[in-house]
Amino acid sequence: MQSDADKRFARMQKATALHLAMEGEETLQHLTEFSDNPKAMDYFYDLFRNLYKNGHKLPTDKKVIGTMCLQVPDELIYAAGAVPMRMCSGAYAYEQVGAEFMPAKSCPVVKATTGMLHVNQALWGEAVASVVLPTTCDQKKKCGEMLKEMGYPVYILEMPSSKDSEGARFYWQESIKKFTLDLQKITGNKITSGKLQTVIADMAECSRLFRKLNDLRKSKTPLIFGKDIFLVTSAYFIDEMASWRQAVRQLIEELEVWRQNDIAITNRQAPRMLLTGSPPIFPNLKVPILVEQAGGIIVADEVCSSNRLLHDAVAYDEANLNDMAAALADRYLKPCTCPCLTPNTDRNRKLAELVKSHAVEGVIYQAFSGCLPYEMEQKQISNTLSKAGVPMLYLETDYSSEDLGQLSTRVEAFIESIKARRRKK
Amino acid sequence: MGEIMGNFRRAINNTSLSRFRFYFQAASFLLLIYGGYLALNLGDQLPTFACIFSEPRGGSCYLFGLQHQMTTPWTSYLSGRGIGLLVGFLTFIAFFIVFNKAWCGFACPLGTIQDWLTALRARFKIRYANYAEPTFQRLKKIKYILLALLILIPMAIGNSFFGLPKLNHDFGVPFCMICPGRTILPLFSGDFSQLALDLSSKSKMILTALGLMVTGIFLSGSFIKKRFFCLFCPMSAFHYIFANAALLRLSKDAGKCSRCGNCYRACDVGIRAIADDLQHKNIVKDDCMLCGKCVEMCPEEGCLQVKFLGLPIYQSTAEGFFKRMQGRNNAK
Structure with a gap:
């Protein structure tokens, strides 16, 4: 006999799966509506088209290790014979699940991620060998406690809240070394220096490709929309790495041909925008799509689901575990510009440099309501940008579609104002 | 033309400088230790630890000459000796200004030996040691103290400080006596004599004993810590005074x-x-x-x-x- 609670849960499961599939389909429809998308993007459209069909499946049959923030070294997980999957979710359907048991004021990423793990627990069950949670922001930390309550094997990866001192650096290096040892227990596989070296090289290739793609965005002739870039990087969360690399290689090749033949993806005069703040993660590509529907093009970004995730690569000096683990630790902390760190002035500097390198004319600052660190950093970023003479539009939003009308009016006005600025110049 | 230069630049920036450095260091080592066989000699004012105690060298370290010249009474600096001092110093500067501290990374035989020891350790996959940052900050001052001493001690031979008695001539080149370059580099040409404990006087015994101790510390230290000795090197301190004027x-x-x-x-x-x-x-x-x-x-x-x-x-x-x-x- 099923209890009422069980029945209710089953109903929620069913409804969520349905809403999720619809939500994914709707985002894909918006993404593909733009004319002349690169052929190589089809790989990514298909990947996401299949993701939510017949329930949200895990991407692999191997042991999955969920990661809750970008600071978890994927290299170690691969070297231990498991597959990392970034759990941060962009799905409104999952956010709705999380909203049932989480404070209304918590941020949509945390709500959606917790909701996703809650509703899929029976489905994914044993396959998730661990959920690794770096101690980044308070909401993620508390979310870890909730997941533990649910019965997930949560692994707390202790991370300092500042990165400037040597003390913080060594503390984090020790955390990563401990994680290396613990991963071997979790997976039952030994991490050898040889395996780790190979994986580091594979992941460096991912970074190298991402940088190439990002360099193509510098082109004066616009070659690729930001909405597609965010889809490519969202795919990085879940895709098999070798196929992801292959697909990105093809995309780069295609865009190189476009560049040589001076083919533009959109109006050459499209205002060049940069997106920073809370991460756009599929299916929530609401803001990037709005910006580009309004005639802008996102040529650069500074978010943890894209540039911050993929720009950096590990540099070890000696090929032994001791040095490589420390090198991994440095790679995931030192260049990080997550607002959970203080001070976070590197973010200001990075933005200023991106504005220069990608000839950015306007910045969209996306803050998910409930994400206080991003909301609070808005002021200092806007000061830096105004010094650089670049206008910024601050958008507080979430995963719902309720604010679409209001957002699109503001985005359109912002883009018009940039065009007007140009005429004045 | 611009494109050719661009491609050339790109090719250079894509190379492994470390590999180039490895061969360059080996060549410098051969030149500085065995240059004499080819009748090559770069003189005795080199801004690097090519050792005067090693034969048939291709040049030697300025610190020996500097210490030696410091033993002169102050009054005679105004005579011809002062000119000798000045010429020596200017020769040193001329060598240094061009390559800056690359003398340490590319030419210093002691540095090269440390890099070889590091490579040996890495090959055995033995982990390296590192200092914590505060320790590093404290230790790095030692080289300035050594630099001051290697000038002041010889001065106290020809001059009296504050009416104190003058030092004896055993302290003529105090740093050389404790420098691992003196004990190790002659070994490469089969000269083991510098490993002897000099019992001819009390001060010589102390200095040579210290030298042997430092040699032991040098070898074991640089096996586990990269460029262990360089942190204490008075030549490095001396370099730094002029580094801002260097061309490289x-x-x-x-x-x-x-x-x-x-x-x-x-x-x-x-x-x-x-x-x-x-x-x-x-x-x-x-x-x-x-x-x-x-x-x-x-x-x-x-x-x-x-x-x-x-x-x-x-x-x-x-x-x-x-x-x-x-x-x-x-x-x-």
Whole structure:
């Protein structure tokens, strides 16, 4: 006999799966509506088209290790014979699940991620060998406690809240070394220096490709929309790495041909925008799509689901575990510009440099309501940008579609104002 | 033309400077230790630890001459001896100004031996030791103390400080007596005599005993800690006084720096400023040996540059960085 609670849960499961599939389909429809998308993007459209069909499946049959923030070294997980999957979710359907048991004021990423793990627990069950949670922001930390309550094997990866001192650096290096040892227990596989070296090289290739793609965005002739870039990087969360690399290689090749033949993806005069703040993660590509529907093009970004995730690569000096683990630790902390760190002035500097390198004319600052660190950093970023003479539009939003009308009016006005600025110049 | 230069630049920036340095160091080592066989001699004012006690050398270290000249009574500096002192010093400066601290990274035989010991340790996959940053900051001052002593002690032979009795001539070249260059470098030409304990006087016995101790510490220390000795090297301290005038430089464009710390990780002497200093353009610090490993490891386009007379000759690029890291994996 099923209890009422069980029945209710089953109903929620069913409804969520349905809403999720619809939500994914709707985002894909918006993404593909733009004319002349690169052929190589089809790989990514298909990947996401299949993701939510017949329930949200895990991407692999191997042991999955969920990661809750970008600071978890994927290299170690691969070297231990498991597959990392970034759990941060962009799905409104999952956010709705999380909203049932989480404070209304918590941020949509945390709500959606917790909701996703809650509703899929029976489905994914044993396959998730661990959920690794770096101690980044308070909401993620508390979310870890909730997941533990649910019965997930949560692994707390202790991370300092500042990165400037040597003390913080060594503390984090020790955390990563401990994680290396613990991963071997979790997976039952030994991490050898040889395996780790190979994986580091594979992941460096991912970074190298991402940088190439990002360099193509510098082109004066616009070659690729930001909405597609965010889809490519969202795919990085879940895709098999070798196929992801292959697909990105093809995309780069295609865009190189476009560049040589001076083919533009959109109006050459499209205002060049940069997106920073809370991460756009599929299916929530609401803001990037709005910006580009309004005639802008996102040529650069500074978010943890894209540039911050993929720009950096590990540099070890000696090929032994001791040095490589420390090198991994440095790679995931030192260049990080997550607002959970203080001070976070590197973010200001990075933005200023991106504005220069990608000839950015306007910045969209996306803050998910409930994400206080991003909301609070808005002021200092806007000061830096105004010094650089670049206008910024601050958008507080979430995963719902309720604010679409209001957002699109503001985005359109912002883009018009940039065009007007140009005429004045 | 511009395209050819561009491709040439690109090819250079894609190379492994470390490999070039390895061969260059080996060649310098041969020249400085055995140059005499080919009747080559670069003189006795070199800004690097080629040792005067080693025969048939191709040149020797200025610190021996400097200490020796300091033993002269102050009054005679105004005579012909002063000119000798000045000429020696200017020769040293001329050598140094051109290559800056690259003398340490590319030519110093003691540095090369330390790098060989490091390579040996790495081959055995033995982990290295590192200092904590505060320890590093404290220890690095020692080289300035050694530099001061190696000038002041010989001075006290020819002159009386504050009416104190003059020192005896056993202290003529005090630093050479404790320098591992004196004990180790002659070994390469089969001369083991410097390993002897000199019992002819009390002070000589103390100095040679100290020398042997330092040699032991040098060998074991540099086996577990990269460039262990360089942190204490008075030549390095002496260099630094003139480093700002040098033609070869290492410069940093702070705007391009993501503070990822790759350079700091790679640095054999552990200079943190290379990653975290966002103020200075000229980034050669007193412990730097201009080995260029930081430039190799920097993934940001043009963030770190080795410049000669203001012209970039080797600079960091993303392409070069990924090539070198990939090469390291392939060489596995």
